[in-house]
Amino acid sequence: MDIQALRKEPLTVYGDGNQTRSFQYVSHLVKGLMRLMEGKHVGPFNLGNPGEFTMLELAQVVQETVDSNAKIEFRPNTEDDPHRRKPDISKAKELLGWEPVVSLRDGLPCTVFDFRQRIFDD
Template identity: 75%
Template sequence: MHFKIFVGERSCYDEGKRTAETLTMDYHRGAGVEVRIARIFNTYGPRMCLDDGRVVSNFVAQAIRKQPLTVYGDGKQTRSFQYVSDLVNGLTALMDGEHIGPFNLGNPGEFTMLELAQVVKETIDSSATIEYKPNTADDPHMRKPDISKAKELLNWEPKIPLSEGLPLMVNDFRNRILNENEGKGMK
């Protein structure tokens, strides 16, 4: 047997989520408490922390600040991105429904990290550069949610494509970074 997946740099994140689901179901079965389980995939939108470490907010903040966009690895790994209002609608449907889950709440549309960097460049600053850094060995090559269960049982699917949601986030980030710079005496 090969246990590499359990000892990588990111394994505590994945194992923590798995443990939380197990404990939630144990609580449901043992105490009879009504629960819901959502598996939330990459979410973005206005009012996110400027430097929270997630790829969309990182790229947007870097481009606005005229810094290179940091891509880890070769940039071919894929992720999917859902706008915050889609997540809120999914969580509301889950809470209002009868089904416990787990339900994958995410946007199944995939982007490579290089494609995302290019979209951010086109949206903010076409002259932005990309800087490559080594990736962790256990970074998943793909994250794409299967939302068929959420579609069928919750009548939910994301509505806002990246092309519509990203500019809303960019406007918010641009305003906050401008205010941040003005507070430091920068213009």
């Protein structure tokens, strides 16, 4: 969606947009993997982000962050699209002392800045 908004394209939301996803800054995942590799515990560990956003909420946050005039375009959902994704990171918190710390609203502007450089500065 970030790239669609940067290119002034409509933001695509599949289905009614109420399916949830969790988003994570890649540096948090790397830190979690490093703690896992350097520690004494063996997996499996879920290193996701338990913060849930509906896809419609994501589109609205992208609008707020990138382009308030961006249109949201709904398309039919795929049959196999899971309705909810919310990782349980309790084991990672307890045994690794790890959890993501940057929220979607805080991390998205950094991601947009990076995408702008990649798309328009090449």
